[in-house]
Amino acid sequence: MKQFFYTLFTFLLYSTSSLFAQNLEIIPLGVYGGGDESNLSCYLVGVENSNSYIALDAGTIRSGINKAIEKGTFHVSFETVLQNYIKGYFISHGHLDHLSGLIINSPEDSAKPIYSLPFVTAILKHNYFTNASWANFGNEGESPILGKYTYKKVEPFHSFAIANTSITAEIFELSHVNPQKSSAILLKNNSDYVLYFGDTGADRIEKTNHLETIWEYIAPLVRNKNLKTILLEVSFPNSQPEHLLFGHLTPKLLQEELSKLAQYAGLEHLKDITLIVTHLKPSGNQIELIKKELMEENPLQLNYVFPEQGKKISL
Ligand SMILES: [Zn+2]
């Protein structure tokens, strides 16, 4: 009898957990790393059917939401997505292609937190939410302080909750033309993880070990198949000279970095990873070239996804 109840209990546990399986999804609002101001880095991540998202960077907001509505990803108005669905922002660094959508749409936005490392808060406070540049929609800095956005300054490797979602996160520092910084965020929902990188150079070029530290840190999650989705930038094709990378990656440098992850996590686990390639710079035929170079030289057997603005990626 005891055995029967145990079996029943186990059955119920598994069937309810699969019934209420809450997978993460990603809705790209902008995917490029420059040039086209209607399509710059911004990725909404949330649990499916929850209508609650954290925006990872905010280069483009309005055009991205409108494109998502056009594609049938959202069935509500632009205002509903902006004001109700986006519960907060993570801003990786201070470059305009990662935050201009947030600044421009701030008058119509609702009150919410901005999560970042302290150096990003300082940039928002001193360079953008000022009377000379715009108006101070933040909760610190120049008067008048409108206080719509609450700065949540997070220390690296500290876990915190994304308010009004079931997601928790940790932020890591990156180097983006040393000593300029950028950052990455690791999101967690139940036992599922997603890792998003802001702009970053390779450790060898930047003369840092920020990426290697992250590879070592996430290796157990990759081995256990908890982390299967990584969003990482590739801005230039392989022909870009190393002294002109401006803190970005090429297909070759992406391989160089991920081979370190392979060493920590075990090569056989890398084929389970979906690598969402972000921040391609659309000039000339560069995008086609980058895609070709990634596909042709893929010794780690990575599974590449090239995100499209407004098109949902289910994880
Ligand atoms: Zn950028």
Ligand SMILES: [Zn+2]
């Ligand atoms: Zn940048």
